[in-house]
Amino acid sequence: MIRLTDQEFLDVVEYFRKNYGINLKNKKILIECRMAKELERCKVSNFGDYLKLLKKDSGGDIAGGMVNRLTTNYTYFLREPAHFTLLEEQIFSELLEKKRYGPLYIWCAGCATGEECYTLAMCMDEYQEKNGCTLNARIIATDISEEVLEKAEKGVYPKREIEDIPPSWQEKYCREIKKNSFCVAEELKYNIRFMKHNLMEPLKETGRFDVIFCRNVMIYFDKFSRQRLVSMLEENLNPGGYLFIGHAELLARDETNLEQVHQAVYRKRETI
Known part of the structure; x- marks a missing residue:
């Protein structure tokens, strides 16, 4: 795993806070784990070089990849019913x-x-x-x-998520497409x-x-x-x-x- 230096970590935290409002100040290990594949995709071997690419990112591809890796997207059907x-x-x-x-x-x-x-x-x-x-x-x-x-x-969605949906709604609004997945109508x-x-x-x-x-x-x-x-x-x-x-x-x-x-x-x- 590629490690962040203290300064690189502060730079990533500040970038996310300034641009997206998201607080990553206690997420050093999470950043290191989730960003490993992104550094590989960008063909860099350390966060210093990655941050240099980020600063030159006029098209938004580097920033977009970073957002996809570091944002939390946990949700499910009928959450807080x-x-x-x-x-x-x-x-x-x-x-x-x-x-x-x-x-x-x-x-x-x-x-x-x-x-x-x-x-x-x-x-x-x-x-x-x-x-x-x-x-x-x-x-x-x-x-x-x-x-x-x-x-x-x-x-x-994965078939396991259908369990959060009432049976009558499953019948009306969900379609099985594979053994382990379904789609909404x-x-x-x-x-x-x-x-x-x-x-x-x-x-x-x-x-x-x-x-x-x-x-x-x-x-x-x-x-x-x-x-x-x-x-x-x-x-x-x-x-x-x-x-x-x-x-x-x-x-x-x-x-x-x-x-x-x-x-x-x-x-x-x-x-x-």
Whole structure:
């Protein structure tokens, strides 16, 4: 394994903090392990030479490879299921009444390999079927890693992940393609748009959202980056819109102007 010098480690940590808001200061061994193949791909034998390539990386290939290796993309279907129950039992009806004929806009920020946005699509379809209505919703799913976005767009997952999905949903929304894998139904993809996006930058050309899912993302950010992220998410919410965060990501009162309405769920106050 190629080792980092103390200065190289500090340089990698600062690069990730400055550009992506992600805190790697306690991840030296993780960096060394995950970056071994990336150094091999770039045909360098030490981190010093790799960092030189990174500084000259005008096309983004080196940075993209680094992001793919070092970002955490752990997720699964129906993660923190109470959030989806809340959408089905309350929030969809509330937003549908308010928006009437206009579409609902939902943003999955840090969508990783797509399980969250496909769960949302299943949840929306269930709501429509139970209530005999059309939600007319659009989902924007973003992540910083091109590698995981490609997987999300394909919608193909190991067979073990199907166990997290209720049996009735498995029958309706999952298709076995191989002995050890399945894919989500094509109709779930119709209203999902996948985009590469760095959460330290504005999300352009999308307008504001009625619901934002940014769950289990900011736990990897330092304090300054977290504050920038929360501010940006607030700005991207419509008045009356909802922000869902991870259950381990409680926002302090001085961090946000949103009001907490449920566990890990915040609402933007209506304008007067």
